[in-house]
Amino acid sequence: MAFLRREPDAHEGRLSGGGVMLRHPELRDFSEWSDLRLASRGFLTPWEPTWPEDEFLKSSFRYRIRRYMQDVEDDKAYPFFVFRLSDDALVGGVTLSQVRRGAAMSATIGYWVGAPYQRRGYVTAAVGLIVRFAFEDLNLHRVEAACQPDNHASQGVLAKNGFQLEGKALSYLKINGAWRDHLLFARVREESV
Numbered sequence: 001m002a003f004l005r006r007e008p009d010a011h012e013g014r015l016s017g018g019g020v021m022l023r024h025p026e027l028r029d030f031s032e033w034s035d036l037r038l039a040s041r042g043f044l045t046p047w048e049p050t051w052p053e054d055e056f057l058k059s060s061f062r063y064r065i066r067r068y069m070q071d072v073e074d075d076k077a078y079p080f081f082v083f084r085l086s087d088d089a090l091v092g093g094v095t096l097s098q099v100r101r102g103a104a105m106s107a108t109i110g111y112w113v114g115a116p117y118q119r120r121g122y123v124t125a126a127v128g129l130i131v132r133f134a135f136e137d138l139n140l141h142r143v144e145a146a147c148q149p150d151n152h153a154s155q156g157v158l159a160k161n162g163f164q165l166e167g168k169a170l171s172y173l174k175i176n177g178a179w180r181d182h183l184l185f186a187r188v189r190e191e192s193v
Helices: 027-039 041-047 058-073 122-137 152-160
Strands: 014-017 020-023 078-084 090-100 106-113 142-147 164-175 178-188
Touching (some): 020 122, 027 090, 058 078, 106 122, 122 142, 122 152, 142 164, 152 178
Parallel strands (some): 106 142
8 A cells, every 4th residue: 555655755764843753663662661651550541451461571562563563564553652852751652553545544543641741742742743644644634533531631632733523432442441431533634625
């Protein structure tokens, strides 16, 4: 499906703006990633699927990196870690997944931020960058997102990036071991007529 994408530029795999830089995860990120995720466990647990027991083994991270790169190669998903530009600190992650081509031309966005970096604009900037990447580099038409009704911070991130509330899905995702309702959001590419 590469013919549906724009030719990559010299900075393929890296996006920057709004005080953050996004790049694909690499094996060298393991320590910083695991330290941030472990330190943020209580903060992240209410919003994420249950973490597997082997989540923080280096071998699991190595497998994750291989899977990520295969997904990029297959045009299925585009995972990025989010780094603060001022000091290159890892602050979170954002992924464009479930890429659909053909009549749909859409994908789903997901993101997380470490507890020390919440409410500082890093996720808002990262979501803006990945939406631009979806529309301009991947030539997609629609980007979707979902969040729990009580996740007001996430709803704010989506609103600041032009997403519109489309409805509610009952028992949409299994979060922290239980099926949770989610609000569904989308943003459609603005096209000139």
